Amino acid sequence: MVATYPGLILSLLLSTGISQAEAIVCEAKDQVVGAREGGEASLPCYFKNVTAPKELLVSWQLDLGNESIVVLAEYQNGTRSESQSQSFANRTSLPPSWNQSGTATLKIARVRAEDSGNYTCFVRDGGRHRRCAHLKLSVNSGASQPHGGPLCATILFLFLTKVPT
Incomplete structure (x- = not known):
């Protein structure tokens, strides 16, 4: 005869961070992402659907200290939320099949x-939000070239090819 302890099983599930109602499992990583001003930044966020999604929503937010602004919020059918900050309008996108992949x-x-800062990716299925990524975006103006660059190479070339007088 096998004895079952439902309270113990529920306790173990909750202590490992898994609940029976969870539909989203995140592959969260905290990291720093670099981008050059005028270029493109790519901020990774990965999740798995454990159950059939009801109403998936991905929301990227930028932390401004006392508040957060919505960088992009998109439902699984491709509809975007109207709460997007104007400073990110027409500059942000998600992969076309994010809800399946x-x-x-x-x-x-x-x-x-001014895009530099701390970004968080939330995935919601129904009413529960899960934090799936927390990243710091560091934008380089491109004005300095710490590893040399074309100007440094040209000066070095001229120096090395100068004919002694």
């Missing part, structure tokens, strides 16, 4: 210096 990587086009 589980890849909700945010692309930011024409990156600006």
Whole structure:
């Protein structure tokens, strides 16, 4: 005869962070992402659907300290939320089949210096939000070239090819 302890099983599920109602499992990674001003930034976010999704929503937010702004919020049918910050309008996108692949990587086009900051990717299925990524975007203006660059190479070439007088 096998004895079952439903309270113990529920306790173990909750202590491991898994609940019976969870439909989304995140592959969260905290990392720093670099981008060049004027270029494109790619902020990765990955999740898995454990059950058939009811109403998936991916929401990327930028932390401004006392508040957060919505960078992009998109439902599984491709409809975007109207709460998107105007500073990111027409510059952000998700992969076309993010709701099937589980890849909700945010692309930011024409990156600006003011885009630097801490970004969080939330995935919602029904009423529950899951934090699936927390990333820091560091935007480089491109003005400095710490590893040399074309100007440095030209100066070095001229120096090395100078004929002694």
